[in-house]
Amino acid sequence: MNYTDFLKMIPEAVLVAILIITFIADFATAKQTEVRKWMNPLVSIMFCVLTVVCLLPLPAVHAFGDMYITSSSVNVIKAILALGSLIVVIQSRVWAEKSQKEGEFYMLLTSTLLGMFVMVSAGNFLMFFLGLEMASVPLATMVAFDMKRNESAEGAAKFILTATFSSGVMLYGISFIYGACGTLYFDDVRHQLLTIFASFSDGDTSKMLLPVMGLVFFFSGLGFKISLVPFHFWTADTYQGAPTTVTGYLSVISKGAAAFTLLAIFFHVFTPMMRYWHVLLMIVVVLSITIANLFAIRQSELKRFMAFSSISQAGYIMLAAIGYDWANSVTALSYYILIYVVANMAVFSIISVVEQNNGGKTDIDDYNGFYQTNPKLSFLMTLAMFSLGGIPPFAGMFSKFFVFMAGVHGADIHTTIGAWGYAVVFIALLNTVVSLYYYLKIVKAMYIKHNDHPLPTFKSDCNTKFALALCTTGILLFGICSYVYQWIATAA
Numbered sequence: 406m407n408y409t410d411f412l413k414m415i416p417e418a419v420l421v422a423i424l425i426i427t428f429i430a431d432f433a434t435a436k437q438t439e440v441r442k443w444m445n446p447l448v449s450i451m452f453c454v455l456t457v458v459c460l461l462p463l464p465a466v467h468a469f470g471d472m473y474i475t476s477s478s479v480n481v482i483k484a485i486l487a488l489g490s491l492i493v494v495i496q497s498r499v500w501a502e503k504s505q506k507e508g509e510f511y512m513l514l515t516s517t518l519l520g521m522f523v524m525v526s527a528g529n530f531l532m533f534f535l536g537l538e539m540a541s542v543p544l545a546t547m548v549a550f551d552m553k554r555n556e557s558a559e560g561a562a563k564f565i566l567t568a569t570f571s572s573g574v575m576l577y578g579i580s581f582i583y584g585a586c587g588t589l590y591f592d593d594v595r596h597q598l599l600t601i602f603a604s605f606s607d608g609d610t611s612k613m614l615l616p617v618m619g620l621v622f623f624f625s626g627l628g629f630k631i632s633l634v635p636f637h638f639w640t641a642d643t644y645q646g647a648p649t650t651v652t653g654y655l656s657v658i659s660k661g662a663a664a665f666t667l668l669a670i671f672f673h674v675f676t677p678m679m680r681y682w683h684v685l686l687m688i689v690v691v692l693s694i695t696i697a698n699l700f701a702i703r704q705s706e707l708k709r710f711m712a713f714s715s716i717s718q719a720g721y722i723m724l725a726a727i728g729y730d731w732a733n734s735v736t737a738l739s740y741y742i743l744i745y746v747v748a749n750m751a752v753f754s755i756i757s758v759v760e761q762n763n764g765g766k767t768d769i770d771d772y773n774g775f776y777q778t779n780p781k782l783s784f785l786m787t788l789a790m791f792s793l794g795g796i797p798p799f800a801g802m803f804s805k806f807f808v809f810m811a812g813v814h815g816a817d818i819h820t821t822i823g824a825w826g827y828a829v830v831f832i833a834l835l836n837t838v839v840s841l842y843y844y845l846k847i848v849k850a851m852y853i854k855h856n857d858h859p860l861p862t863f864k865s866d867c868n869t870k871f872a873l874a875l876c877t878t879g880i881l882l883f884g885i886c887s888y889v890y891q892w893i894a895t896a897a
Contacts, residue, residue: 410468414526416483419458420519423451424512431508441507445498445868448511452491459484467528471590474528477896478735482525482665485739489658489746490518496754496872497650499761510550514654516543521662525669530579530589533666534572537630541568544659548647560646567629567639575626581619585612591674598677620678623670624685630663633723634692637716641700644712649760649767652708653753656715661742664722668738672731679729683822686727687829693720695832698839702846707756707767710843711749714793717840718745724833725808727826729815736894737804737811743889744792744804747879751789754872755782762863769847774856782865783851785873792880794844795837800884805837807890 411418427448434441459480466475494511501507520539527533545568549561583589586597601612628636644652671682697716704710722745725738759782760767776783792801812830817823865873883889 410473413466413468414473415463416455416459416480416487417519417522417526419455420515420522423448423455424515424519426451427508427511427515431512435508440502442502444507444511445494445501449491449494452487452494456484456487456491459487469532471592472529472532473523473526474591475526478739479525479669481739481893481896482661482742483522485743485746486518486521486525486658486662488743489661489750490514490654492746492750492754492872492875493650493654493658495868495875496653496750496757498868499866500648500650500757503761504550506550510547513543513547513550517547517654518658521659525662525666527666528591530582530591530594533670534576534579537575537663538572540659540662541572541630544655547651548643548655550651551648554646556646557648558646560643563639563646564643571626571629571636573626574622574629578619578622578624578626581615581622585615585619591670595674595676598675602677616678617681620675620682621685624667624682627663627667628689631660631667631719631723632716633689633719634696634716637693637697640716641709641712644715645706645708649708649753649757652711653750653757656711656753657742657746657749660715660719660722661746664719664742665735665738667723668726668734671726672734680822683727684825686723687825690720690724690727691829691832693717693723694836698836698843701843702839705769707769707772707847710769710847711752711756714840714844715749717836718749718793721805721808721833724830725811727829728811728813730811732894733811733814736890737807739893739896740890741804741808743893744800744879744883747876747883748789748792748801751785751873751876751880752793754869754876755786755789758782758863758865758869759860763860766860769850771860772847772850773854774859775851777856778859778862785877786851787848788877788880790844790847794841796841798885800880800882803884803890809834 430444430447463475463480465477466473493514497510501510504510517540520536523539524533524536527536545561545565548564549557551557579589582594585601586594588594588597598616601616625636632640644656647655675682694717697713697720701710701713701717704713722738722741725734725741728734756767763771788799792799795802795805809830813826816826818827
């Protein structure tokens with residue numbers, strides 16, 4: 406092993422440095438009785454440095470015998486994940502200080518992000534699995550962070566059980582792939598699959614069973630992580646039970662990392678099996694978008710509502726993967742994740758600040774007449790909901806448009822599989838109308854529904870204001886500023 410390869414892992418090295426500095430700062434001041442007001446600014450500055458580092462034009466890296474691989478597209482998704490984590494850190498200040506365990510929270514968040522970085526840079530199934538578990542274990546602890554609430558413990562238990570089960574299913578699938586190919590390296594697996602499926606044209610199907618089963622089990626395991634239907638059963642309870650800050654992190658950062666990794670493995674490893682995973686993905690995308698939309702309409706609790714919204718958004722994210730061109734698909738998916746990060750974090754920032762100032766209220770009915778007392782927050786919530794729903798001219802409309810275009814790119818409507826691709830995109834387009842209905846329910850509650858006793862007027866803390874300013878800027882500018890999409894497209 407060449408230990409100098411560690412020096413090539415620059416984003417991961419920055420995260421390790423953040424983890425060490427946070428640990429030392431927390432350990433050295435653990436006995437202080439007063440609130441450590443400097444902790445959040447310190448961590449925020451370090452995550453700002455991480456975001457800047459990820460935005461730098463870092464060279465493509467192959468390390469540890471191609472177990473660790475980066476490219477310009479990988480660096481882009483790392484920058485997006487770092488930006489999302491920065492927003493989470495900024496808006497979490499008040500909640501983290503009240504918990505009196507802010508150091509632990511920041512270390513868990515950093516550890517989770519480190520696992521996601523390793524996962525998206527993996528060039529080997531073993532490296533991928535280690536990165537996934539490195540992210541999942543501290544994430545489960547974050548879900549259970551609020552130990553005084555039974556819902557938090559229940560949500561964490563369901564998350565741990567489903568995460569353990571999905572990891573087992575995924576490992577089972579990886580074992581099938583190893584049995585068929587004799588290797589775990591992505592490039593070698595692809596070459597072996599090309600050889601196996603070349604024999605399919607000769608009528609020899611005996612070698613196909615293991616890789617097909619491996620694909621199904623691997624996809625099922627990662628489907629749990631992304632919250633795709635029918636692997637979504639844990640999502641609503643976990644989102645409701647987890648602290649709101651953690652729910653926001655869970656809904657955007659972990660989902661984005663897993664979705665990008667799945668797309669990369671589909672295109673770079675399972676290329677010879679495209680006909681199989683295309684059909685599988687089409688079915689799952691249609692189910693995720695449709696079923697999640699129908700369940701979202703019925704929700705009365707805002708965090709459960711956002712949970713089903715998140716499942717639907719996961720379907721839209723993976724819609725990019727049914728296309729036939731890697732550059733178009735990864736560009737559309739990365740751009741969608743970026744817009745989803747700023748829009749969804751805006752919603753969760755508002756939910757969090759309302760919850761903190763009103764005794765933990767998170768029901769949709771609690772927001773009736775919210776505009777009367779808090780017009781600014783109502784306006785920002787409206788912008789975020791419009792973006793999530795895809796209403797022009799907000800960034801969400803552009804992200805959905807590019808995903809739809811990527812979904813049919815290269816598809817021939819005159820073939821069966823091509824016609825299915827166009828049908829899936831059409832169904833997704835129809836579901837956009839349904840999603841507009843339930844997103845506008847929140848807007849209706851704030852502006853139209855009468856409430857004799859609306860939530861009282863309150864002042865948001867500076868951190869929440871700054872986080873909302875970042876998110877709102879992204880919602881308004883990321884769509885109309887073509888440079889953002891061009892930057893992602895160039896990296897692809």
